Amino acid sequence: xxxxxxxxxxxxxxxxxxxxxxxxxxxxxxxxxxxxxxxxxxxxxxxxxxxxxxxxxxxxxxxxxxxxxxxxxxxxxxxxxxxxxxxxxxxxxxxxxxxxxxxxxxxxxxxxxxxxxxxxxxxxxxxxxxxxxxxxxxxxxxxxxxxxxxxxxxxxxxxxxxxxxxxxxxxxxxxxxxxxxxxxxxxxxxxxxxxxxxxxxxxxxxxxxxxxxxxxxxxxxxxxxxxxxxxxxxxxxxxxxxxxxxxxxxxxxxxxxxxxxxxxxxxxxxxxxxxxxxxxxxxxxxxxxxxxxxxxxxxxxxxxxxxxxxxxxxxxxxxxxxxxxxxxxxxxxxxxxxxxxxxxxxxxxxxxxxxxxxxxxxxxxxxxxxxxxxxxxxxxxxxxxxxxxxxxxxxxxxxxxxxxxxxxxxxxxxxxxxxxxxxxxxxxxxxxxxxxxxxxxxxxxxxxxxxxxxxxxxxxxxxxxxxxxxxxxxxxxxxxxxxxxxxxxxxxxxxxxxxxxxx
Amino acid sequence: xxxxxxxxxxxxxxxxxxxxxxxxxxxxxxxxxxxxxxxxxxxxxxxxxxxxxxxxxxxxxxxxxxxxxxxxxxxxxxxxxxxxxxxxxxxxxxxxxxxxxxxxxxxxxxxxxxxxxxxxxxxxxxxxxxxxxxxxxxxxxxxxxxxxxxxxxxxxxxxxxxxxxxxxxxxxxxxxxxxxxxxxxxxxxxxxxxxxxxxxxxxxxxxxxxxxxxxxxxxxxxxxxxxxxxxxxxxxxxxxxxxxxxxxxxxxxxxxxxxxxxxxxxxxxxxxxxxxxxxxxxxxxxxxxxxxxxxxxxxxxxxxxxxxxxxxxxxxxxxxxxxxxxxxxxxxxxxxxxxxxxxxxxxxxxxxxxxxxxxxx
Numbered sequence: 036x037x038x039x040x041x042x043x044x045x046x047x048x049x050x051x052x053x054x055x056x057x058x059x060x061x062x063x064x065x066x067x068x069x070x071x072x073x074x075x076x077x078x079x080x081x082x083x084x085x086x087x088x089x090x091x092x093x094x095x096x097x098x099x100x101x102x103x104x105x106x107x108x109x110x111x112x113x114x115x116x117x118x119x120x121x122x123x124x125x126x127x128x129x130x131x132x133x134x135x136x137x138x139x140x141x142x143x144x145x146x147x148x149x150x151x152x153x154x155x156x157x158x159x160x161x162x163x164x165x166x167x168x169x170x171x172x173x174x175x176x177x178x179x180x181x182x183x184x185x186x187x188x189x190x191x192x193x194x195x196x197x198x199x200x201x202x203x204x205x206x207x208x209x210x211x212x213x214x215x216x217x218x219x220x221x222x223x224x225x226x227x228x229x230x231x232x233x234x235x236x237x238x239x240x241x242x243x244x245x246x247x248x249x250x251x252x253x254x255x256x257x258x259x260x261x262x263x264x265x266x267x268x269x270x271x272x273x274x275x276x277x278x279x280x281x282x283x284x285x286x287x288x289x290x291x292x293x294x295x296x297x298x299x300x301x302x303x304x305x306x307x308x309x310x311x312x313x314x315x316x317x318x319x320x321x322x323x324x325x326x327x328x329x330x331x332x333x334x335x336x337x338x339x340x341x342x343x344x345x346x347x348x349x350x351x352x353x354x355x356x357x358x359x360x361x362x363x364x365x366x367x368x369x370x371x372x373x374x375x376x377x378x379x380x381x382x383x384x385x386x387x388x389x390x391x392x393x394x395x396x397x398x399x400x401x402x403x404x405x406x407x408x409x410x411x412x413x414x415x416x417x418x419x420x421x422x423x424x425x426x427x428x429x430x431x432x433x434x435x436x437x438x439x440x441x442x443x444x445x446x447x448x449x450x451x452x453x454x455x456x457x458x459x460x461x462x463x464x465x466x467x468x469x470x471x472x473x474x475x476x477x478x479x480x481x482x483x484x485x486x487x488x489x490x491x492x493x494x495x496x497x498x499x500x501x502x503x504x505x506x507x508x509x510x511x512x513x514x515x516x517x518x519x520x521x522x523x524x525x526x527x528x529x530x531x532x533x534x535x536x537x538x
Numbered sequence: 539x540x541x542x543x544x545x546x547x548x549x550x551x552x553x554x555x556x557x558x559x560x561x562x563x564x565x566x567x568x569x570x571x572x573x574x575x576x577x578x579x580x581x582x583x584x585x586x587x588x589x590x591x592x593x594x595x596x597x598x599x600x601x602x603x604x605x606x607x608x609x610x611x612x613x614x615x616x617x618x619x620x621x622x623x624x625x626x627x628x629x630x631x632x633x634x635x636x637x638x639x640x641x642x643x644x645x646x647x648x649x650x651x652x653x654x655x656x657x658x659x660x661x662x663x664x665x666x667x668x669x670x671x672x673x674x675x676x677x678x679x680x681x682x683x684x685x686x687x688x689x690x691x692x693x694x695x696x697x698x699x700x701x702x703x704x705x706x707x708x709x710x711x712x713x714x715x716x717x718x719x720x721x722x723x724x725x726x727x728x729x730x731x732x733x734x735x736x737x738x739x740x741x742x743x744x745x746x747x748x749x750x751x752x753x754x755x756x757x758x759x760x761x762x763x764x765x766x767x768x769x770x771x772x773x774x775x776x777x778x779x780x781x782x783x784x785x786x787x788x789x790x791x792x793x794x795x796x797x798x799x800x801x802x803x804x805x806x807x808x809x810x811x812x813x814x815x816x817x818x819x820x821x822x823x824x825x826x827x828x829x830x831x832x833x834x835x836x837x838x839x840x841x842x843x844x845x846x847x848x849x850x851x852x853x854x855x856x857x858x859x860x861x862x863x864x865x866x867x868x869x870x871x872x873x874x875x876x877x878x879x880x881x882x883x884x885x886x887x888x889x890x891x892x893x894x895x896x897x898x899x
Contacts, residue, residue: 224539473727475722475727529668
């Protein structure tokens, strides 16, 4: 059940009615049941995985709580991690690992004992990376003593099966969500207004902007050989914007849905296109994942407290893990590793050069004539460069599915793309690409992108729903009507898959 | 509280509905289909040039060459000037909408209308949510589809699914869900639509052979579906033969006692009588290579008045229509086949029209 499907539009009001109609003490059970129905709608088999994760982490949490011995706690934590990561590995990474071993041994002319990769036809359960990471954070937190172990299974089941966030994030923490699930929630009109508006805004970003951008991004990658120079840069920008609108749109839908139920979920995006540097970008983009990796991997590795070389390694390693989390393929891993390298270079620059020249007039002049927006532009350009690779694997899959007789490797796509990127005196294929859907589609796209940036600039770091709801009634209703009309009339409804669902 | 929420949601939905309806009443029914726009706009401008119109889907658009039929009949002293208004993808139901709309266009010369009996109201689900498909559906067409589909013999799930598809398409058309770009394109760029859809002689006939060499309908850099379908047709002899033998079997097994689908017959006769009242003579055509099983089509066709039937589908009588040399793909003729069919239609029309023409003062 996708958030932009008719199924969801029927499910949501029925669910809300049941949620508020049952006695308050049973609300969490309705949440759990709704979550299983929601997840089972993708495939009933997926609920077995959900139940396995839930039982495993609930037991592990309880057992860790029951003992004071660190060794025993460690044992239970290890079990929890083994099961969670085992599920993730089995469904998502086993084929990737097998292929790599096969390729490596092939180079050395050694046979591989696994005869047929029977597992490469397994369907990856929707949002399994989100599910396992969310559940894993609970057991780690219980182990560290940050969170108390949940004593009642029904509440824990509601936590793991909290449907607004379960398949596409934000990766919510137990310390934030579980206490809210224990509270009784009565219907609140203000929550409904805020939640529905936020959902509307998310749907607008998803169906009006992201899915329209998909026309252009798909076409650009399909013609990777023909695009060059500015066409490639613009295509990369469109792709970054598509991922942003798609994913942040989904997060808005999740946040809005949770808000209607009276539950506050963490923000996942904070205007990343306004970030001033790479580190800042990372604190604004997919915040729930970046903080998860920071809390559970980066800090574990020593964060910034180690020597320079170790810090550089930590940064690159965490970003590589991030890439692997996003997709079991090399382009994704390399794409994020490139971001990590850029962040490491920035760290070295700040730590060595900037610190040394900061008191000088040169630095002050530089600071004066290099305003915030210029920092943002440079940051975005670096991300564009790295993220160009992000989409290469799916482009390869699409091309090979369309032309199985003439398969291409991901390197055969990436090489011309990056090669042509630097031909800045060219913009091959630009007109054909931009106009292949007609001038009207392009005009609509540009108009709504401008609307998005203007709205983000005007709202700042405040929540959009709070900004709108603070206005007078006429203004509010005008916004409601315009937003609804834009979604209904300008939405793209025949491209119904969320980009992040593959993760 | 629930009342208040429903009231406010109702106001919002009502405003959107009113705005959508305003838009609907200012647009012609073919706003989402460039082919139909070009063909209907051409007919609107030149309606009085024609006294005969062919309705239908691709089996008519790609098969019936008006110039052949016109010249054959004119040589025999019959004033016959025809136009092919058929559009790809139209089923039995959509052509009735076309007929309603075509009859609204003033043409005092219109004497003959050809209706195709070539499909039940099923369609490719891939067409769903496309502006072309959605724009064809209004309350009447949805009612017509819903009156036929439950009477078909397919399983309940299939029938329910297609009923749902028709209702959804109608709702999408009312609210123009996701179609504002197409509406804007119609309003601002209608005059720039490709007129190649009209065919080489501007009579609405355009065989696939021509389109293959002038691909204005598809992106030029992509291999087209048309070419793919041709390649598959040429290479897959087993499927070709099995389709033909299925058609032959339907014809062989047909008897006068076979019961016709009452809903389809009713719809045809409504169209027949409506035209008759306007002084227009209707001919029902049973074309070759239909996707729909002929065991459904044949009884409906034979339930039509005797002087209103043109049959060009029987593989026993017309084996060439099913021969690989005359086919473009599994369900369409190439230009050679289209010429054959058009000649045959003219041959069958001649005796049907001559008495009426010669008896005229």
